Amino acid sequence: MLLATKFLKPALAPRSITRPRLLERLAGGHAARIATVIAPAGYGKTTLINQWCASTDTERKVAWFAVDSYDNDPRRFWQYFIGALGQEILPPQELNQRLAELDERNLDAIITAIINAIAELPGNYALVLDDYHSVENPVVHRQVGYLVDYLPPHFMLLMTSRTEPPLPLARWRVRGWLREVHASDLAFSEEECAQFFGDYMAMSLSAESIHQLWRKTEGWAAAMQLAALSGPHGSATSQQDIIRYGGHQKHVSDYVLTEILDQQPEDVREFLLTTACCHRLSPALCNVLLGTDDSASRLEALVKANLFIIPLDTSGYWYRYHDLFREALCARSCRTDPAGHAQLLQKASQWFLEHDHFHEAISHLIELEDWDWLAQVLEQHGNNLIHEGYHLNVVNWLDALPQGYADDRPRLLMIRVWGLFFANKLDLIEPLLERLEALLGDQAQGASNGYSQDANPPDDHALDLHSEIALVHSYLARMRSDLDSATDLTRDVLRDIDHTDIPLKSVTYYGIGLDSFARGDLVSARQALSSAIEHGKREKRHSTVLSSGGLMAWILFYQGEMELALETCSTVRSWVDSFHTDTSQPQMISCWQNSSMTQIYRERNDLELARTYLNPLLEHVTQGTEPGQHIVIQYVRAHLDFSQNEYESAIAALEDAENVLARKGDAILFEPPSLEALRVRCLLGLGELDKARAWADKVNPERYRNPINREQVSITVARVRVATGEPERAIAVLNPLRLATEKGEHIKHLIELLAVYATALAALGRADDAATMLERGLKLAARDGFTRLLYEEGPALAKIYRSVEPTGLNPGWVRQLDELLLEQSSPQISVKQPATAPAESDLLEPLSQRELEVLALIHEGLSNKVIAQKLDVAPTTVKAHIRNLYGKLGTSSRTEALAKARGLGLLQ
Structure with a gap:
């Protein structure tokens, strides 16, 4: 007698999360004979197949066979296979009789009989083999492979398994x-995770809580459900319960240990428990921990078995366990053998240090609470880690x-100073510097301060620390806008640095570059930053090289040398990335470099790439960054929004930057770009002429230290004068400014100045003079x-x-400018007029094919996000297409655009 429950599909929860993208994949096409769903326990394999059964067309009958370990016997397997068919598809009597007549050596005949019986049936059918990983008998695998090879096209086999079955999948894939x-x-996406807790578990969680749970569980459905059931009474009653218990609770650990670990062979359990102490694994590291030499093949076997292990590269060298899986294994290892677990952590720490993987080594030392070893590692490597961009990590480790513990260790105090400096926690630096200088003074006098001799740096290293202290004081002077003191201190460090062992020239030259940039001396700034990059590469100061290259590119942008700016960014980025090949670590980001690249590509009209x-x-803006960087980022963001006619968004970003400048201006090393000048350009774009005129009447450009900012303000004043019908006053502003921009080699501003000057001359009726002035600007603009x-x-x-007549200029650039200027259909800086719908003949530029596609999808009532998914583009690209549509149609909303498109015959 067969067990009837093995043929019952599990009850489908009415609120279970539907996965349309996966159901569509399973549906396949007419050629599909087999579908496999392969994943570890708790990933929702059976639920997905069950949903497919419920969603499939009514003409397809589906049978279910829940496989277990007893089905390793071939005869039993095919008995239940036939029994499953008998529930929904065909009468089993004749097949059962044939099976009873066959001995073990001739069971293949029953498979042929099954295939023939199915082939004679009308309609479409499917059979589910749930938990096929329970089958280990190679005879059964061979027979199932034979079945699939000869299945008729109207029958489909669906299989769930925790491991990839030893079937000829590659052959079937090719066919x-x-x-x-x-x-x-x-694995659930973050959106599906929110749907799971909201719809399935009927819980109201904040977006931040959803994000935390999604990252912790990595989309593992079972872990999410266990987190929801993790409260002290078997269910989480609040959002706090979810976060408190989610990912660490006994529920998840018990599930991992009983459903996964305890089901493995002894040698696999030993391997998992021994290596789980490490966040990352390599064959070499595992060999050290286990004292073996076969870890590479062991890791490959774990991957094939889907045992919650994730390859981190394509070369098979780095792996990691799913976080919750690893935590459960570590909990058992600590509980059963705490001393052994500590020894494993020590071995792993030593291996990571020997191979320069300091992040992993330090995390293990903290777990071990080996503070002396940790202090030694930070004293030796902390400075380099800070300048590689990991200052926040170093502060956290300290x-x-x-x-x-570190109060009487001068080197650790200095490392903390640098970490806090780059973390923009400047208010904490002065007391540390005072304590550090006092310690060094006592050391020089041979005084005893109660710390061990081992904790003090050798006397011949004291000058190193004094140079670093002077360098920090110079940066603090910059923040107080005391550029003279800052320059003097920096040059003192540069003079003394040849007598010290610690490499600081790159940071020192970067400081000189900042000083020159603050004064608007771009030529001197470039020289200093070139030296900072050169010395930074020798010293392997990654963050200094990246920041110096980024600021250099920013300066080159204003000097009109965009090609050289791009080359500088590319060279610096490649050099830094050559040291950061570990994909598990965050990529270093430079505010200056990314801001420069955004500005360059915005200026070259590649707005999507700029974004x-x-x-x-x-x-960095949302999570907190140094005030000067915050302002630069928001300025660049606003400038890009301005270029896309999103004036309100630009003004919002500028207002945020102005608030930061008002609150924290004293802590900024340089004078930020003129926020008010860009804001007024937005006002002109919105037609707010009265506000713009009021600003121009009262602004004083001379209050800016940096001549670049003075030029930005003055050119904007001239724009306002032209826009408000006062071109003579615009020329009065521009005449003296022209010589200054030429002398300072501020080519970008010179091009702008010539362009505004041309519009002022044209407003006075001096057309020939305006054309001559613009021609000069075009020659400069075409160069880069x-x-x-x-x-x-x-x-x-x-x-x-x-x-x-733009003769003698780059033809490609001229064509691009022609497209922008000659076909410009709407004013960018003018009094805002009410939107009017043009006749079809008034459209100066027809809609592109992509714009027509976007228009049709808008007509379907789809959101920007859905349109982006359908067209496989970024949402920002869709927004750009919609803006172009509005401009070409002379409308300002979806409703107006659709109405006008219908009137022009562009829509049915």
Whole structure:
């Protein structure tokens, strides 16, 4: 007698999360013969197949066979296989009789009989083999492979398994017979995680809580459900319960140990428990921990078995366990053999240190609470880690030391100073510097301060620390806008540095570069920053090289040398990345470099690419960054929004930057770009002429220290004068400014100045003079590809451009500028007019094919996000297409655009 429950599909929860993308993949096509869903325990394999059964067309009958370890016997396996068919598909009597007549050696005949019986049936059918990993008998695997090879096209086999079955999947994949779903596919997205807790578990969680749980569980459905059931009484009653218990609770640990670990062979359990102490694994490290030489093949076997292990590269060298899986294993290892677990951590720490993987080594030392060893590692490597961009990590590691442990260790105090400096916690630095100078003074006098001789640096290293202290004082002087003191201190360090062993020249030259930039001396700044990059590469100061290269690119941008700026960024980025090949560590990001790249590509009218360089910086704005960087990022963000006619968004970013400047201006090393100048350009774009005129009447450009900012303000004043019908006053502002921009080699501003000057001359009726002035600007702009700043002067400049013959200029650049200026259909800087719908003949530029596609999808009522998914583009790209649609149609909303498109016959 067969067990009837093995043929019952599990009850489908009415609120279970539907996975349309996966159901569509399982559906396959007419050629599909087998679908596999392979993932570790608790990933929702059975639920997905069950949903497929419920969603499949009514003409397809589906049978279910819940496989278990007893089905390793071939005869039993095929008895239940036939029994499953008998529930929904065909009468089993004849097949059962045939099976009873066959001995073990001739069971293949029953498979042929099954295939023939299915082939004679009308309609479409499917059979589910749930938990196929329970089968280990190679005879059964061979027979199932034979079955699939000869299945008729109207029958499909679906299989769930925790491991990849030893079936000829590669052959079926090539023939197009196979549909596959893996753990990475089954892992819930953050959106699906929110849907799971909201719809399935009926819990209201904040977006931040959802994000934390999603990152912790990595989309593992079972872990999410266990987190929801993790309260003290078997269910989480609040959001706090979820976060408190989620990922660490006994529920998850018990599930891992009983459902996964205890089901493994003894040698696999030993390997897992021994290596789980490490966040990352390599064959060499595992060999050290286990005292063996076969870890490479062991790790490959774990991957094949889907035992919650994730390859981190394509070479098979680095792996990691799923965090919750690893934590459960570590908990058992600590509980059963705490001394052995500590020895494993010590071995791992030593191995990571020997191979220069300091992050992992330090995390193990903190877990061991070996403070002396940790202090030695930080004293030896902390400075380099800070300058490689890991200052926040170093501060956190120092905080892990017992309170007061580092107070009498000068080197650790200096490392903390640098870490806090780069973390922008400047208010904490002065007391540390005072204590450090007192310690060094006592040491020089031979006084005893109660610390061990081992804790003090040797006397011949005291000068190193004094030089570092002087360098920090110079940066603090910059923050107080005391540039003279800052320069004197920096040059003192530069003079004394040849007598010290610690490499500081790169940081010192970077400080000189900042001083020169603050004064607007771009030539001297470039020289100093070039030295900072050169010495930084020798000293392997990654963050200094990246920041110096980024600031250099920013300066080159204003000097009109965009090609050299791009080359500088590319060279510096490649050099830094050559040392950061570990994908598990965050990529170093430079505010200056990404901001420069954003500005360059914005100026070259590649707004989408510009946005990709800006996006990584926005996280720093939300999570907190140094005030000067915060302002630069928001300025660049606003400038990009301005270029996309999103004036309100630009003003919001500028207001945020102005608030930071008002609160923390004293802590900024340099004078930020003129926020008010860009804000007024936005006001002009919005047609707010009265506000713009009021600003121009009262602003004093001379209050800016940096001549670049003075020029930005003055050019904007001239723009306002032209826009408000006062071109003579604009020329009065521009005449003296022209010589200053030429002398300072501020080519970008010189191009802008000439463009605004041309519009002022044209407003006075001096067309020939305006054309001559614009021609001078075009020659400068063509050299490195400036386009947006010309376009953004609006239709007035476009009209002048039509009268100019741009001979002797780069033809490609001229064509690009032609597209922008000659076909410019709406003013960018003018009084805002009410939107009016043009007749079809009035459209100066027809809609592109992609814009027509976007228009059709808008007509379907789809959101920007859905449109982006359908077109496989970024949401920002969709927004850009919609803005273009509005401009070409002369509308300002979706409703107006659709109405006008219908009137023009663009929509049915």
